[in-house]
Amino acid sequence: MAGEGQMLQAAREEKQWSFTYTEEITKIRVRYIHALEEEKYEILPGTTYVKGYLRTYAKHLGLNSDEIIALYNSSATPEPIPVLKTPNIPITVRPHWVRPLIIGSMAVVAIVLVITIAALSRSGNKLVDSPYAPAALPSAPQTVEITPPPSSSVPIVPNSANLAATTQEGLTMQLVFIQPCWIEVRVDGQPSFQGTFTTGTSKEVKGTNKIELVSVGNAGGLSVTLNGKALPSLGKAGEVLHNIILTKDSLNQP
Numbered sequence: 001m002a003g004e005g006q007m008l009q010a011a012r013e014e015k016q017w018s019f020t021y022t023e024e025i026t027k028i029r030v031r032y033i034h035a036l037e038e039e040k041y042e043i044l045p046g047t048t049y050v051k052g053y054l055r056t057y058a059k060h061l062g063l064n065s066d067e068i069i070a071l072y073n074s075s076a077t078p079e080p081i082p083v084l085k086t087p088n089i090p091i092t093v094r095p096h097w098v099r100p101l102i103i104g105s106m107a108v109v110a111i112v113l114v115i116t117i118a119a120l121s122r123s124g125n126k127l128v129d130s131p132y133a134p135a136a137l138p139s140a141p142q143t144v145e146i147t148p149p150p151s152s153s154v155p156i157v158p159n160s161a162n163l164a165a166t167t168q169e170g171l172t173m174q175l176v177f178i179q180p181c182w183i184e185v186r187v188d189g190q191p192s193f194q195g196t197f198t199t200g201t202s203k204e205v206k207g208t209n210k211i212e213l214v215s216v217g218n219a220g221g222l223s224v225t226l227n228g229k230a231l232p233s234l235g236k237a238g239e240v241l242h243n244i245i246l247t248k249d250s251l252n253q254p
Contacts, residue, residue: 004054004071005039011061012037026060028053039075168227173211173246175203179221179237184214213244226251 012022019030026033035043036057041050054072058065175183177197184194187207196217197203205211216222219235229251235241 004068005037007063007068007071008054008057008061009037011063015061022060026057028057033057041072171207171209171211171246171248172227173205173207174225175205176223176225177201177203177221178223179218181221182215182217183222186212186214209247211246213246214242216241216244 017025019033022028022033023030028036032044032053035041036050036053041047044050044053051069051072054068055065058068175197177199180196180198182194182196185192185205187205188210192205193203194214199221211226213234216234217240218237219239219241220233220237222234224231224234224246226246227248231246231250234244
């Protein structure tokens with residue numbers, strides 16, 4: 001024994017650590033702790049694990065881990081380097097007559113292909129010499145241009161002015177805060193949002209039938225657009241308003 005196991009055991013006993021407590025502190029199984037202190041390193045999976053456990057165990061016990069590793073290296077038996085053995089694969093030697101036979105077979109096949117191609121080409125020339133009169137193509141049908149009768153009715157062109165904001169499906173309200181303003185909004189009878197908005201901010205609100213401004217803390221600091229139509233000013237600066245209801249009927253108001 002090189003002594004690193006005795007140093008670990010003495011340090012543990014000096015701290016009065018039980019094996020169970022040592023396992024909780026170091027996260028090393030009790031079985032491996034016994035192996036480290038007794039230097040029975042063959043119990044551990046390999047050299048890498050041995051050095052890792054020794055270093056971890058020494059640090060928790062307050063010992064110099066490099067010194068512990070040096071003591072281990074001085075007595076450790078180097079692991080044998082595995083030798084890869086190449087399996088003995090028998091090498092098959094072809095007879096000398098195989099290669100000439102293959103070459104001769106390929107030559108015979110080539111000669112047969114040449115004769116076949118020549119025969120096909122001669123038969124093709126005979127077919128070309130035979131008279132052939134292609135059938136006449138059918139003439140294209142005559143197209144008759146049909147002029148539709150003049151319409152007595154005048155098409156109605158929709159006027160863009162008729163596409164008023166009232167035809168838009170649902171309600172879309174755009175709030176632009178030109179001054180700091182506190183506001184509470186309810187959409188289709190349900191609370192939507194509330195809060196204080198600073199100058200220059202904006203807020204878009206969408207509803208189906210009704211948008212209600214429950215409370216407006218600064219009526220003059222708010223600009224309202226409903227379905228693309230700018231509504232008149234709600235009130236003066238600093239004026240507090242309640243229960244302003246906006247529907248599609250609000251768009252018809254001057």
